[in-house]
Amino acid sequence: MGLPMAANLAKSFPNLVVWNRSDKKDALEAAVQSAGCKPVYASSPAEVVANSEVTFSMLSTPEAVKSVFFEQDNAAIHGVSEGKSIVDCSTLQIEDMVQTDKAVREKNGAFLEAPVSGSKGPAEQGQLIFLCAGDENLYKSETVQTGLDLMGKRSFFLGPVGNGTKMKLVVNTLMATMLAALGEGVVLAEALDLSVPDLLEVLSLGAMNNPMYALKGPKMKYGVKGYETNFPLEHAQKDVRFAQALADDHGISMSVSGAANEWYKAAKGLGLSRKDFAAVIESIRAASGKS
Amino acid sequence: MGLPMAANLAKSFPNLVVWNRSDKKDALEAAVQSAGCKPVYASSPAEVVANSEVTFSMLSTPEAVKSVFFEQDNAAIHGVSEGKSIVDCSTLQIEDMVQTDKAVREKNGAFLEAPVSGSKGPAEQGQLIFLCAGDENLYKSETVQTGLDLMGKRSFFLGPVGNGTKMKLVVNTLMATMLAALGEGVVLAEALDLSVPDLLEVLSLGAMNNPMYALKGPKMKYGVKGYETNFPLEHAQKDVRFAQALADDHGISMSVSGAANEWYKAAKGLGLSRKDFAAVIESIRAASGKS
Amino acid sequence: MGLPMAANLAKSFPNLVVWNRSDKKDALEAAVQSAGCKPVYASSPAEVVANSEVTFSMLSTPEAVKSVFFEQDNAAIHGVSEGKSIVDCSTLQIEDMVQTDKAVREKNGAFLEAPVSGSKGPAEQGQLIFLCAGDENLYKSETVQTGLDLMGKRSFFLGPVGNGTKMKLVVNTLMATMLAALGEGVVLAEALDLSVPDLLEVLSLGAMNNPMYALKGPKMKYGVKGYETNFPLEHAQKDVRFAQALADDHGISMSVSGAANEWYKAAKGLGLSRKDFAAVIESIRAASGKS
Amino acid sequence: MGLPMAANLAKSFPNLVVWNRSDKKDALEAAVQSAGCKPVYASSPAEVVANSEVTFSMLSTPEAVKSVFFEQDNAAIHGVSEGKSIVDCSTLQIEDMVQTDKAVREKNGAFLEAPVSGSKGPAEQGQLIFLCAGDENLYKSETVQTGLDLMGKRSFFLGPVGNGTKMKLVVNTLMATMLAALGEGVVLAEALDLSVPDLLEVLSLGAMNNPMYALKGPKMKYGVKGYETNFPLEHAQKDVRFAQALADDHGISMSVSGAANEWYKAAKGLGLSRKDFAAVIESIRAASGKS
Structure with a gap:
């Protein structure tokens, strides 16, 4: 995700300072250069932060964030000082975001949590949605607004740190529940000898029409080998688990998404953790011997 | 629903024969006349059938269908003979459709089940979706195709009688489950002090964007008085019950829509049967004292 | 079930009038004679009723009841007149009981619904539980009390006709839900490499100890072939369905027994309808590939 | 819990070394003295361990365990050396047990996890059930067997450390699910105008008869004020959450206990966390406006 985001940032920030933790440095440099930018390739996370007014970070796992921000040599936190700001676009747990925020503020920096809704395609097209929370002045600053505009189509400011992650969990839980519900509908249609393409077309013509059903529905009939992974099932399930x-914590019953969660758990038991989350249909089928 | 459907039919059928069971005869006549049609207002259902090649019927309840087709004086079935066809657009149970089909065929008529997806608005705009099943030749006949085109934007032929109703039940169950899932998401967002309008906007920007969430979501925050009825909760629940x-019958587990069904049942217990099915959120709130 | 019940009745009713619909007349006669009774073997249901003060009926299906009471030659209803009473111990739907009650009362007879809790073993030992409802004077009459005491260990009078069946549905739903819950516990224990016999023994030592877990738990580990049928899964599921x-009807959410119902439905899809209802564990296993 | 357990141990261990963290030292001394024992009241956890072959610990929370074993002055771990053994009867999370086990073994001690099934009553009567796991030789040692016999009616050895806690979670989840199922049955019975005492009596006479239903069922009709706490609802729910x-982790679907969990979560939202877990019925009632 980070690479296309950097490429989009490069369009208006000709002196972008970049760093990445993988060995794809060449790809990163090529991407930002093609946007007409002469990037400074920093030698460490701390160097990026120390040499930038605002640092956007995009890391794939909580462990990566921990390492890059706190644990590796010249971790990002060591570059933070008064006037330096961090916008972390990673998807983490709430506690992780709260911890980074605290650490950054203790060094007089400013922090904005900004997890994104959207995957690679939207990242490339600058069509991400940013769910921001934390330092509202930072959010409103010209640099951050310019950056978010380059990378996304819409951003939200949602309140104190943690709220961005919470919003993402609510949204992803709804997404996973909607897809499990579609899975049940498809399995029922199959049992009733109704055409699944007809079902999907009827859905596409009515009030329930949504891009996800149009994209994932057709995959649900092809069996396990068809579940090319856009969003791994285990990640979808993890978000449902966190939302649950x-x-x-708040004493709320969510029995519908809870039931969806059970299908995802079973799908993990079927060995589908790394398949696309559309594979949830396989546990629905398996339960009644329809797979 | 029948009135706008007749008005649309009138546009290409200048000698339409009409009848309705309510006392809104004047409204019906006015509607079809405004379409440039000189309608024949029949004195009974049997007269409509006997004087038409194809009769489209649209009745609100199974009881109304029973009465109009079989039980009242000069019921529709008495007009059926060789060469006469019936297209019933009512939403019934499968057994009812099968029974009408049998009765019509015994009198050498032809029958097409054609329940619609869509409510009053689409009916007026000729944008209904027809889920047809039964006599395929009848479905393909010029008269029926012309009629379906006038009233709807798309029609499907789904196989033997019953399949139209089955498809509708699958679709409506998905609809009700999606809305219950949204209800859980809204209740969680409220508990987390997230803005519900923000949640709905995030949803509208992503892969889950659908007209129903855009329409019903904003209503979910207004409390009981806001649930102006488009689709009564008890009807939505009934469709879920039939799909379950x-x-x-087919030995399939649908625990997600099953859980949704339980919220709808509880909402009926809260006295919300006649409110819009968006009111399902109230049982989710009530369970944890959030209403 | 009827045979051991008749044998127990015979102990105090030496001139019992008997009839059965199967070809096991010899077995019936042998059973009641061994109790020291000289039974009158009637030629029809009507003859039993006409020659008895109180007739106890025990039939296996609603169809059998319909035939014996109303449709066959000399059906039971034709023997009913003032002073004749019927106690139907069959398990039916509420509507069926209400219908029989009405028919009996129209002929000036008295009716008691009396479905039993308990299967063959308790029937033989005179240890059934009778869930009675309908005519309270009939319930309290000496003949009925004597009969219920001979066949059972306890009887309840629960109010108007239908209440006996309702109570049985509540109880059986709880039974089916408890067993599905045990199934989930066993599947989890297996996944955790805990000993299932240890689990069952721990359960037997604590507040959850119950005869059903002791009886069914050990069967849950033997796979499909081990599910020797005491109570067919499809019957257990049917009772849950009726309770749901x-x-x-009353606007109540039962999401726990609803979730149990989904496992039973899936087990039917796995072809286990005629196995013991302990086989519900197989759909829990199948969903996650653990079977 | 610790006090009656110590009193029972004192019956065969006249020189018992005791310590407790609360200010109820006098009660503890009185209890063990009345058993004919001259206890040594140690000044710290480390002193107990250093002066005993086997130390039994019973602490109420993970925080208490952390403090007593590792963090306070002269914590228990400082008394561990070759030949010293610890049997921890607390109910903790698996990770906590694994951690204590590791720490004890690093100091050449032996460790047995031994969470109990049973509450104050059984503790007083020496009727606890011990779910042991860890060092099998320690489990089989004469001292430990004698101690377990004094305090309990049965002990199990379940394998590697963690398995005792796992077994307890499976059992408690089943317990909580059974009680939620009863709650649904009671709410349905109430809606059907069936007598709840009759329902409970029918249950007590059949295959589902269990001490918990007999104890908790009658409380379910008295409303919130009747939920005198034996086992707090939030603790029951926590065990379900951990089992889920x-x-x-193992890819298993538990939709029945998952649905039960949702009722408990809602009951927390109703403010019933500290009431007895029988109060789960209140969220079932509240969902449909029956409270």
């Missing part, structure tokens, strides 16, 4: 934990 | 019964 | 329909 | 997390 939030519901637990 | 089909799943039962 | 009652909950639907 | 184990099911998640």
Whole structure:
């Protein structure tokens, strides 16, 4: 994700300072150069932060964030000082975001949580949605607004740190539940000898029409080998689990998404963790011997 | 629903024979006349059938269908003979459709089940979707195709009688489950002090964007008085119940829509049967004292 | 079931009038004679009723009841007149009981619904439980009390006709839900490499100890072939379905037994309808590939 | 819990070394003295361990365990050396048990996890059930067997450390699910105008008869004020949550206990966290306006 985001940032920030943790440095440099930018390739996370007014970070796992921000040599936190700002676009747990925010503020920096809704395609097209929370002045600053505009189509400011992640969990839980519900509908249609393409077309013509059903529905009939992964099932399930934990903290019953969660758990048991989350249909089929 | 459908039919059928069971005869006549048609207002259902090549019927309840087709004086069935065809657009149970089909065929007529997806607005705009099943030749006949084109934007032929109703039940169950899932998301967002309008806007920008969420989501925050009825909750729940019964017949587990069904049942217990089905959120709130 | 019940009745009713619909007349006669009774073997249901003060009936299906009471030659209803009473111990739907009650009362007879809790073993030992409803004077009459005491260990009078069946549905739903819950516990224990016999023994030592877990738990580990049928899965599921329909009528959410119902439905899809209802564990296993 | 357990141990261990963290030292001394024991009241956890062959610990929370074993002055771990053994009867999370086990073994001690099934009553009567796991030789040692016999009616050895806690979670999840199922049955019975005492009596006479239903069922009709706390609802729910997390780790669907969990979560939202877990019925009632 980080590479196309950097490429989009490069369009208006000709002196972008970049760094990445993988060995794809060449790809990163090529991407930002093609946008007419002469990037400075920093030698460490701390160097990026120390040499930038605002640092956008995009890391794939909580472990990566921990390492890059706190644990590796010249971790990002060491570059933070008064006047330096961090916008972390990673998807983490709430506690992780709260911790980074605290650490950055203790060094007099400013922090904005900004997890994104959208995957690679939208990242390339600058069509991400940013769910921001934390330092509202930072959010409103010209640099951040310019950056978010380059990378996304819309951003939200949602309140104190943690709220961005919470919003993402609510949204992703709804997404996973909608797809499990579609899975049940497809399995029922199959049992009734109704045409699944007809079902999907009827859905596409009515009030329930949505891009996800149009994209994932057709995959649900091809069996396991068809579940080319856009969003891994285990990640979708993890978000449902975290949202359920939030519901637990607040004494709320979510039995519909809870039931969806059970299908995803079973799908993991079927060995589909790394397949696309559309593979959830396989546990629905398996339960009644329809696979 | 029947009135706008007749008005649309009148546009290409200048000698339309009409009848309705309510006392809104004047409204019906006015509607078809404004379409440039000189309608024949029949004195009974049997007269409509006997004087038409194809009769389209649209009745609101199974009881109304029973009465109009079989039980009242000069019921529709008495007008059926060789060469006469019936297209019933009512939403009934499968057994009812099968029974009408049998009765019509016994009198050498032809029958097409054609329940619609879409409510009053689409009916007025000729934008209904027809889920047809039964006599395929009848479906393909010029008269029926012309009629379906005038009233709708798309029609499907789905196989033997019953399949139209089955498809509608699958679709409506998905609809009700999606809305219950949204209800859980809204309740969670409220508990997390997230803005519900923000949640709905995030949803509208992503892969889950659908007209129903855009329409019903904003209503979910206004409390009971806001649930102006488009589709009564008890009807939505009934469709889920029937789909669950089909799943039962075929040995299929639908625990996600099953959980949604439980919220709708509870909402009926809260006295919301006649409110819009968006009111399902109230049972989710009530369970944890959030209403 | 009827045979051991008749044998127990014979102990105090030496001139019992008997009839059965199967070809096991010899077995019936042998059973009641061994109790020291000289039974009158009637030639029809009507003859039993006409020659007895109180007739106890025990039939296996609604169809059998319909035939014996109303449709066959000399059906039971034709023997009913003032002073004649019927106690139907069959398990039916509420509507069926209400219908029989009405027919009997129209002929000036008295009717008691009396479905039993308990299967063959308790029937033989005179240890059934009778869930009675309908005519309270009939329930309290000496003949009926004597009969119920001979066949059972306890009887309840529960109010108007239908209440006996309702109570049985509530109880059986709880039974089926408890067993599905045990199934989930066993599947989890297996996944955790805990010993299932240890689990069952721990359960037997604590507040959850119950005869059903002791009986069915050990069967849950033996695979499909081990599910020797005491109570067919499809019958257990049917009772849950009927109870869910009652909950639907009264606007009540039963999401726990609803989720159990989904496992039973899936187990039917796995071809286990005629196996013991302990086989519900197989759909839990199948969903996650653990079977 | 610790006090009656110590009193029972004192019956065969006249020189018992005791310590407790609360200010109820006098009560502890009185209890063990009345058993004919001259206890040594140690000044710290480390002193107990250093002066005993086997130390039994019973602490109420993970925080208490952390403090007593590792963090306070003269914590228990400082008393561990070759030949010293610890049997921890607390109920913790698996990770906590694994951690203590590791720490004890690093100091050449032996460790047994031994969470109990049973509450105060059984503790007083020496009727606890011990779910042991870890060092099998320690489990089989004469001292430990004698101690377990004094305090309990049965002990199990379940394998590697963690298995005791896992078994307890499986059992408690089943317990909580059974009680939620009863709650649904009671709410349905109430809606059907069936007598709840009759329902409970029918249950008590059949295959589902269990001490928990007999104890908790009658409380379910008295409303919130009747939920005198034996086992707090939030603790019951926590065990279900942990068991669900184990099911998640192993890719298992537990939709029945998952649905039960949702009722408990809602009951927390109703403010019933500290009431007895029988109060789960209140969220079932509230969902449909029956409270």
